[in-house]
Amino acid sequence: MKKTITGFAASLMLAAMLSSCGASAKPNPVHSIDDLKGKTIGVQLGTTGDTLAEDVEDATVEKYNKYSDAVQALKQGKIDAIIIDSDTAEAFLRNNQDITKLSEGYADESYAIAIKLENTALQSEINGALKTLSDNGTLKQIKDNYDSENAGKSAYTTPEGTDHSKGKLVMATNAEFPPYEFKNGADIIGFDIDMMNAVCDQLGYELQVEDMAFDSIIPAVQSGKADVGVAGMTVTPDREKNVLFSDTYTTTHLVVMVRKD
Amino acid sequence: MNFAESFRQNFIEEDRWRYLTDGLKTTLIITFFAVIIGMVLGFLVAIIRSTYLRTKRLLIPDILCRIYLTVIRGTPVVVQLLIIYFVIFASVPISKTFVAIIAFGINSGAYVAEIVRGGIMAVDVGQLEAGRSLGLNYRQTMVSIIMPQALKTVLPALANEAIVLLKETSVAGYIAIADITKGGDIIRSQTFSAFMPLIAVALIYLIMVVLLTRLVNLLERRLASNDKR
Amino acid sequence: MISVKNLTKDFGDRKVLKGITEEIQKGEKVVIIGPSGSGKSTFLRCLNLMETPTSGEIYFDGKEITKLHDKEINLIRRRMGMVFQHFNLFPHLTIKKNITLAPVKLGIMTQEEADKKAAELLKRVGLPDKADDYPASLSGGQKQRIAIARTLAMNPEVILFDEPTSALDPEMVGEVLNLMKQLADEGMTMVVVTHEMGFAKEVASRVMFMADGVVMEQNSPDKFFSNPESPRLKEFLSRVL
Numbered sequence: 001m002k003k004t005i006t007g008f009a010a011s012l013m014l015a016a017m018l019s020s021c022g023a024s025a026k027p028n029p030v031h032s033i034d035d036l037k038g039k040t041i042g043v044q045l046g047t048t049g050d051t052l053a054e055d056v057e058d059a060t061v062e063k064y065n066k067y068s069d070a071v072q073a074l075k076q077g078k079i080d081a082i083i084i085d086s087d088t089a090e091a092f093l094r095n096n097q098d099i100t101k102l103s104e105g106y107a108d109e110s111y112a113i114a115i116k117l118e119n120t121a122l123q124s125e126i127n128g129a130l131k132t133l134s135d136n137g138t139l140k141q142i143k144d145n146y147d148s149e150n151a152g153k154s155a156y157t158t159p160e161g162t163d164h165s166k167g168k169l170v171m172a173t174n175a176e177f178p179p180y181e182f183k184n185g186a187d188i189i190g191f192d193i194d195m196m197n198a199v200c201d202q203l204g205y206e207l208q209v210e211d212m213a214f215d216s217i218i219p220a221v222q223s224g225k226a227d228v229g230v231a232g233m234t235v236t237p238d239r240e241k242n243v244l245f246s247d248t249y250t251t252t253h254l255v256v257m258v259r260k261d
Numbered sequence: 262m263n264f265a266e267s268f269r270q271n272f273i274e275e276d277r278w279r280y281l282t283d284g285l286k287t288t289l290i291i292t293f294f295a296v297i298i299g300m301v302l303g304f305l306v307a308i309i310r311s312t313y314l315r316t317k318r319l320l321i322p323d324i325l326c327r328i329y330l331t332v333i334r335g336t337p338v339v340v341q342l343l344i345i346y347f348v349i350f351a352s353v354p355i356s357k358t359f360v361a362i363i364a365f366g367i368n369s370g371a372y373v374a375e376i377v378r379g380g381i382m383a384v385d386v387g388q389l390e391a392g393r394s395l396g397l398n399y400r401q402t403m404v405s406i407i408m409p410q411a412l413k414t415v416l417p418a419l420a421n422e423a424i425v426l427l428k429e430t431s432v433a434g435y436i437a438i439a440d441i442t443k444g445g446d447i448i449r450s451q452t453f454s455a456f457m458p459l460i461a462v463a464l465i466y467l468i469m470v471v472l473l474t475r476l477v478n479l480l481e482r483r484l485a486s487n488d489k490r
Numbered sequence: 491m492i493s494v495k496n497l498t499k500d501f502g503d504r505k506v507l508k509g510i511t512e513e514i515q516k517g518e519k520v521v522i523i524g525p526s527g528s529g530k531s532t533f534l535r536c537l538n539l540m541e542t543p544t545s546g547e548i549y550f551d552g553k554e555i556t557k558l559h560d561k562e563i564n565l566i567r568r569r570m571g572m573v574f575q576h577f578n579l580f581p582h583l584t585i586k587k588n589i590t591l592a593p594v595k596l597g598i599m600t601q602e603e604a605d606k607k608a609a610e611l612l613k614r615v616g617l618p619d620k621a622d623d624y625p626a627s628l629s630g631g632q633k634q635r636i637a638i639a640r641t642l643a644m645n646p647e648v649i650l651f652d653e654p655t656s657a658l659d660p661e662m663v664g665e666v667l668n669l670m671k672q673l674a675d676e677g678m679t680m681v682v683v684t685h686e687m688g689f690a691k692e693v694a695s696r697v698m699f700m701a702d703g704v705v706m707e708q709n710s711p712d713k714f715f716s717n718p719e720s721p722r723l724k725e726f727l728s729r730v731l
Contacts, residue, residue: 026354045443046447046451062357062437063439065434065435069437072347076347076351078354215446215449216455219453219454219455222453222454223455238451238453242453385576388578390540391572391574391579393564393567394538394540394572394574395567395591395592396564396567396568397564397591398561398564405591406591413582
């Protein structure tokens with residue numbers, strides 16, 4: 001009995017040591033989008049990356065709850081690639097030296113704000129605000145603030161004396177998507193948050209951010225738990241059956257993240 | 262959208278029901294093998310601990326067992342699962358289902374160990390003395406006299422532990438395993454409806470638990486009738 | 491047959507046996523009496539090493555058994571039967587299995603031989619029709635008779651009785667004492683811790699009085715009871731007789 005226990009403890013420790021001394025993950029097998037066939041692809045459940053990966057021939061799709069877990073798995077060689085929004089990919093690449101992205105990406109996608117199907121009034125209000133912000137350069141200023149080169153230089157602040165008399169506007173998001181929305185200590189910050197603050201300032205609402213799983217955002221909007229869903233959400237036909245979308249506030253595209261050769 | 266339409270969208274369209282059946286299969290596989298590992302590990306630990314408590318032998322293994330019990334029962338199973346997946350088997354190419362089986366097995370072992378130890382300690386010490394006084398050694402006494410009696414008292418609790426484990430495997434999705442819970446989540450992420458997939462998943466768990474509980478009750482009743490002889 | 495030299499036993503700070511030197515001959519029937527807490531049960535349990543002595547030596551058939559390994563102790567225990575106050579029958583086994591378990595497990599008999607032996611023993615203890623019953627269905631007296639049969643199945647050279655009738659209802663004491671008397675008549679070496687003074691008078695070849703962890707006085711039964719010497723024994727007898 002003694003032997004079994006010590007043997008068990010020893011093998012655990014050995015495994016722990018193996019991992020801590022960083023036995024290197026297997027070499028990167030993906031060099032083009034075509035290479036994805038038959039590979040193991042990591043995504044975050046319910047994202048457009050998930051939908052796209054499902055269509056890759058013979059590929060195994062691992063649906064993580066967060067992209068950061070998928071990145072961890074990629075680095076450890078548990079998966080071969082990740083399909084992810086380019087801006088989010090950039091944010092991960094900045095902090096992880098051993099991964100990179102393929103130069104070829106997928107087609108452009110439009111991000112928009114999700115609103116409850118019947119609520120066309122809110123939809124037109126938001127569209128109006130977005131147009132104003134786009135016209136006066138606020139949107140560009142906010143986007144620049146999260147750009148790697150100009151990061152932090154042009155933060156959005158609510159103008160003094162802004163009227164918030166129309167009450168709260170609840171925004172459902174999933175704070176796992178840098179630079180769109182992510183956690184900074186206890187705060188949730190990011191491009192989408194600043195943009196929605198600017199929209200609310202325009203319209204006289206007070207923004208309240210609710211963090212949840214990405215795949216819960218649309219149900220939350222449908223059930224009225226949240227007024228809007230803003231989470232780097234791509235407009236897709238499937239989603240349009242379930243929610244209204246505002247006008248596009250930014251465009252992006254999906255890329256493939258892999259280990260460095 | 263009416264009920265029938267919603268049902269069709271969530272389960273029939275694009276064969277989405279397969280997420281549930283495949284997930285159920287994964288859940289059952291993980292549970293089944295984790296229960297086996299948990300039982301083996303639990304009995305081993307229980308025997309070491311009760312041997313130490315009764316005879317003061319096996320001190321070092323007993324200390325190891327106590328560390329194991331403290332660590333496992335003192336941390337959430339999700340954290341253990343993530344540690345085993347991302348830390349212990351960090352760069353080891355290994356099937357995730359296997360990781361989950363190991364994680365849930367090791368977790369369950371700690372609870373099984375305490376149940377079985379309780380059962381062993383509940384057997385009157387006179388039984389051990391009677392066995393030893395006849396010239397049987399400790400192992401023979403354990404196997405022929407103590408364990409059969411202990412097993413009978415703990416069997417219902419062990420079965421319940423297996424039922425608890427079945428439900429606990431629902432966190433396997435954290436390491437991207439497509440178990441039944443994750444299967445429901447995947448449908449939810451595609452159809453954006455919460456009601457159908459969640460209720461379906463809940464019903465499947467409920468049916469499994471009710472069936473297993475029935476079995477346990479049957480077992481308990483048979484054991485009880487055994488006592489009346 | 492059994493000889494004990496300077497035997498002591500501590501339980502933590504409590505000194506239960508304070509140096510006992512004794513000799514028990516083959517065929518003797520030694521009855522040990524004394525107030526509770528006197529150490530008589532502990533002394534008995536030291537003889538087959540159910541308790542490990544703190545110091546001193548115990549010899550069985552001239553061989554020192556206090557320093558033996560577990561394996562050798564197990565061999566010694568086969569030759570020294572023990573009967574417990576609470577019977578300690580195995581509740582999950584039939585009466586027959588209770589009796590045959592040890593001889594079969596230890597490879598002394600085949601199951602058939604053991605079954606035959608069990609049938610004989612059950613007849614001898616007066617319970618021939620209980621072979622396939624479970625202990626739970628027996629009365630206390632019947633249980634103790636089965637426990638004695640279980641011990642006899644090992645063909646022991648000596649039997650240690652640890653208050654065999656203390657847990658019994660009064661009307662069941664007789665049947666157990668009768669069986670013990672029968673064993674004594676057949677020449678079995680017996681060491682009996684008991685409160686049954688009648689049994690001591692009638693069956694013992696020697697009566698031992700223990701108090702405060704030592705053997706205070708011992709004698710043949712007639713002298714022991716008619717002419718006690720120490721004031722402690724006098725006082726004890728005046729209370730129990």
